[in-house]
Amino acid sequence: NAGVTQTPKFRILKIGQSMTLQCTQDMNHNYMYWYRQDPGMGLKLIYYSVGAGITDKGEVPNGYNVSRSTTEDFPLRLELAAPSQTSVYFCASSSGDTSNQPQHFGDGTRLSIL
Amino acid sequence: AQSVAQPEDQVNVAEGNPLTVKCTYSVSGNPYLFWYVQYPNRGLQFLLKYITGDNLVKGSYGFEAEFNKSQTSFHLKKPSALVSDSALYFCAVRAAPSSGGSYIPTFGRGTSLIVHP
Numbered sequence: 001n002a003g004v005t006q007t008p009k010f011r012i013l014k015i016g017q018s019m020t021l022q023c024t025q026d027m028n029h030n031y032m033y034w035y036r037q038d039p040g041m042g043l044k045l046i047y048y049s050v051g052a053g054i055t056d057k058g059e060v061p062n063g064y065n066v067s068r069s070t071t072e073d074f075p076l077r078l079e080l081a082a083p084s085q086t087s088v089y090f091c092a093s094s095s096g097d098t099s100n101q102p103q104h105f106g107d108g109t110r111l112s113i114l
Numbered sequence: 115a116q117s118v119a120q121p122e123d124q125v126n127v128a129e130g131n132p133l134t135v136k137c138t139y140s141v142s143g144n145p146y147l148f149w150y151v152q153y154p155n156r157g158l159q160f161l162l163k164y165i166t167g168d169n170l171v172k173g174s175y176g177f178e179a180e181f182n183k184s185q186t187s188f189h190l191k192k193p194s195a196l197v198s199d200s201a202l203y204f205c206a207v208r209a210a211p212s213s214g215g216s217y218i219p220t221f222g223r224g225t226s227l228i229v230h231p
Contacts, residue, residue, distance in 0.1 A: 004157070033218075040123065042204065042223035043158075058218075090157055098211045100165040102148050103219065105157030 002026050006091050006106035013081045013113045021076040021109050023091030031094045032074040033103065034058075034066065036087040043090065049074055050096075081113045116141040116215055118207050120222035127195045128230050135190040135225045137205030143213020147188040149179055152202040152224070161203075164188060165210075175199070195229045202226050 007022045025032065030051045035043040045058030049068040063085060065077040074093075078085060088110050092103040117140045127133045139145060146165055150158040162173025164181045172178045179190045190203060205222040209215025 040223065043221040045218065048218060092158075100146055100163065102150070102160040102163060103158075103206075105150075105159070107155070107157045 004091055004093055004104050004106035006089075006109050008109060009107070010110045011112070013078075013111065015081060015083065015113060017081050018077070018079050019081070019111075021078075021089055021091075021111075023074045023076065023106060024072050025074075025091075025093040025104070026072065027093060027104065028071060029093035029104070030071065030096045032068065033092040033094075034064070034074070034076045035090045035092065036060065037090060037108075038087050046076065046089075078111075083113050085111065086113045087111060116207055116209065116220045118205050118220055118222035120203075120205055120225045122225050123223075124226045124228065126228050126230065129197050130194050133192050133195045133199070133227065133229070135203050135205075135227060137188045137190065137222060138186050139188060139205070139207040140186065141207050141209050141213075142215030144210040145188075146208050146210050147179075147181065148206040148219065149173065149177070149188075149190050150204045150206065151175075152204065154201075158204060161190070195227075197229045197231055200227055200229045 004025045033048045034046040044060045047066040049055045088108045090108050092105045094103045095101045119138045148163045149161040152158045169181045202224045204224050206219040208219040
């Protein structure tokens with residue numbers, strides 16, 4: 001019963017490096033989301049997707065890119081890492097806009113940029 | 115735009131005492147409301163939701179929440195707190211389908227619940 005799986009769990013990057021945070025879900029959910037969580041700031045939506053091939057910006061998309069080639073996978077790309085992107089990143093999924101079901105979250109990727 | 119306010123950054127309660135974590139919201143049309151709990155180094159876990167019907171909803175681990183439409187509130191409660199309830203709690207709101215509002219959930223900033231032995 002995997003749910004939402006995120007890899008890696010931890011990563012340290014140097015300024016200017018790039019990396020991809022992986023997210024996969026096995027619940028056949030149409031909707032997927034990327035959030036960042038900073039202390040005392042709650043969750044900020046970075047990008048979301050309502051289905052394969054469709055993505056849209058959230059509240060804080062600058063410095064990030066996403067793709068959604070399959071229903072299961074929703075990777076998040078950091079092209080030029082900056083210290084301001086040090087955060088904990090959470091991926092989530094849900095059934096869809098007419099559903100009353102909650103979101104399911106992964107356990108996060110803790111990213112430090114030095 | 116929809117929004118959620120959790121007015122307390124931290125709530126302290128003694129074990130065995132009742133607890134309340136406050137949440138107020140703003141949304142276009144009817145709300146779908148959710149509470150989630152986050153333990154250290156883990157993702158958010160669903161606790162309970164209000165969709166329609168009874169204003170008092172019951173969820174996991176003995177938690178319940180009361181929906182109050184006139185006060186636009188959805189406070190989380192538990193009659194008797196446990197030390198193991200210590201965690202970060204998030205309230206979230208989205209618009210019900212056909213309400214004209216956003217179906218993307220908006221989260222509050224979270225409330226840290228500390229239960230003292």
